[in-house]
Amino acid sequence: MSGSSENPFRKVRADHAQETAEDYVEAVSDMVHRIGECRVRDLAAHMGVSHVTVSRIVSRLQEEGLIETEPYRPVRLTPTGEKLAAMSRRRHEIVEQFLLAIGVPAEDAARDTEGIEHHVGESTLAAMENFLSSSHRPAPTTPEAIE
Amino acid sequence: MSGSSENPFRKVRADHAQETAEDYVEAVSDMVHRIGECRVRDLAAHMGVSHVTVSRIVSRLQEEGLIETEPYRPVRLTPTGEKLAAMSRRRHEIVEQFLLAIGVPAEDAARDTEGIEHHVGESTLAAMENFLSSSHRPAPTTPEAIE
DNA sequence: AGTGAATTGTAGCATTGGCTACATTTGTGT
DNA sequence: ACACAAATGTAGCCAATGCTACAATTCACT
Numbered sequence: 001m002s003g004s005s006e007n008p009f010r011k012v013r014a015d016h017a018q019e020t021a022e023d024y025v026e027a028v029s030d031m032v033h034r035i036g037e038c039r040v041r042d043l044a045a046h047m048g049v050s051h052v053t054v055s056r057i058v059s060r061l062q063e064e065g066l067i068e069t070e071p072y073r074p075v076r077l078t079p080t081g082e083k084l085a086a087m088s089r090r091r092h093e094i095v096e097q098f099l100l101a102i103g104v105p106a107e108d109a110a111r112d113t114e115g116i117e118h119h120v121g122e123s124t125l126a127a128m129e130n131f132l133s134s135s136h137r138p139a140p141t142t143p144e145a146i147e
Numbered sequence: 148m149s150g151s152s153e154n155p156f157r158k159v160r161a162d163h164a165q166e167t168a169e170d171y172v173e174a175v176s177d178m179v180h181r182i183g184e185c186r187v188r189d190l191a192a193h194m195g196v197s198h199v200t201v202s203r204i205v206s207r208l209q210e211e212g213l214i215e216t217e218p219y220r221p222v223r224l225t226p227t228g229e230k231l232a233a234m235s236r237r238r239h240e241i242v243e244q245f246l247l248a249i250g251v252p253a254e255d256a257a258r259d260t261e262g263i264e265h266h267v268g269e270s271t272l273a274a275m276e277n278f279l280s281s282s283h284r285p286a287p288t289t290p291e292a293i294e
Numbered sequence: 295a296g297t298g299a300a301t302t303g304t305a306g307c308a309t310t311g312g313c314t315a316c317a318t319t320t321g322t323g324t
Numbered sequence: 325a326c327a328c329a330a331a332t333g334t335a336g337c338c339a340a341t342g343c344t345a346c347a348a349t350t351c352a353c354t
Contacts, residue, residue, distance in 0.1 A: 007195035008261040009170070013312085015262050016163075020341080023156070040302060048154035053342055055303060060340085072302055072349055103274040114155040115162050115266025123255040124246060131249050160342085167311080187332060200312055202333060207310085219319055219332055 012119065019118045022088040023047070024057060025066055028077050029085035037074040091125060092117045098128040101135050159266065166265045169235040170194070171204060172213055175224050176232035184221040238272060239264050245275040248282050 027046050031038040040058065044051045058075055061067040066081035077085060095117045099109035120128070174193050178185040187205065191198045205222055208214040213228035224232055242264045246256035267275070 006258070008258040009193075010195045011258050012262045017340090041300085046156075048157045049341085050343060051302065052304085052344085056341080059303095099271060099274070102278050104271045108268050108270040111153070111155040111158050112266055112268050112271045115159045116263050119259055119262025119266070121255050121259050124251045124259045127246070127250040164310090188330085196311080197313060198332065199314085199334085204311075206333095 011121075015118045020057060021061060021064065021066060022084060022118060023114075024061055025077055025081045025085040026088040026092065028067065028075055029082065029089065032076070038076075039074050043075065088117070091120060094125055094128050094132070095120055097132055101132055158268075162265045167204060168208055168211065168213060169231060169265065170261075171208055172224055172228045172232040173235040173239065175214065175222055176229065176236065179223070185223075186221050190222070235264070238267060241272055241275050241279070242267055244279055248279055 024043065024047075027043055028038045031042055031046070035042075040051050040054045043054045043058070047054065058067055058069060061081070062069060065078055066084060067075055068078050069075045092113060096109055096113040099113060099116075100106065104112070171190065171194075174190055175185045178189055178193070182189075187198050187201050190201045190205070194201065205214055205216060208228070209216060212225055213231060214222055215225055216222045239260060243256055243260040246260060246263075247253065251259070
């Protein structure tokens with residue numbers, strides 16, 4: 001496509017290409033912090049897929065340097081994976097708090113956030129954060145400078 | 148997963164399963180209205196993919212009753228496809244106007260909307276519409292009742 | 295120590311969406 | 325009418341993600 005702007009569908013496909021990695025590292029990070037460790041069967045339950053799917057994806061993420069594990073052992077994040085998990089978790093929180101702030105019921109906000117978070121660019125995220133900071137609702141994060 | 152609430156990742160996968168159909172019927176509808184017809188090479192340019200990918204997807208959507216075409220001929224929507232296109236277009240517009248209303252630059256809003264629109268549930272869409280109605284910015288649609 | 299349950303890994307299937315290469319059909323210009 | 329260009333269709337490849345069935349390993353209980 002010509003012009004300075006990228007085709008939006010290319011960005012969508014790029015977002016999709018990253019989506020599984022982001023969801024998995026976020027889940028691993030959360031589980032390790034909550035219950036001390038993360039196993040294939042835990043991820044399978046969390047993601048709602050079979051253990052085979054998880055096993056395959058964990059292998060791929062290990063090849064990509066985001067996860068590390070030994071056969072039949074719990075899953076851990078690499079430093080790279082931890083960074084991605086932190087970014088994903090932060091973005092997730094902002095999107096979810098934002099949806100709650102505009103009046104979306106909690107269960108729907110949680111559900112929609114899982115899909116929306118992967119398509120939120122930097123400026124959209126910043127706009128959501130600004131909204132949370134200037135909203136009359138208590139913001140969950142430390143407030144940014146108010147407009 | 149137990150409990151009354153569905154696993155959010157199942158909803159994400161269901162959204163993804165519908166995504167291509169929604170994008171394609173929306174694109175076909177827009178193009179037919181803008182330039183009078185829609186051909187495979189037009190869809191390929193719009194979606195940023197090869198004509199082969201489009202050809203394959205158009206065939207599938209024809210099998211699914213959303214699109215109709217003859218070999219080497221332009222693509223048209225069936226009545227079912229038109230309905231889906233109308234719903235997709237409406238949702239797309241609301242999401243995009245909403246992002247603009249919260250301060251996202253136009254180009255970013257257009258780009259992010261392509262991904263976000265597929266993960267917006269009914270209550271999230273309603274919350275966005277309510278926001279647009281009550282916002283001090285001119286809403287693009289007929290205003291709903293103000294809170 | 296032995297047995298059975300539970301967990302994880304492998305094989306092979308399907309679907310979707312991406313591609314290149316090549317074949318076929320249609321359209322355009324002379 | 326003919327030649328060439330453009331558009332579209334088919335074949336076959338790849339990657340990612342989903343599954344069932346079965347094999348291998350680990351864990352827990354007796």
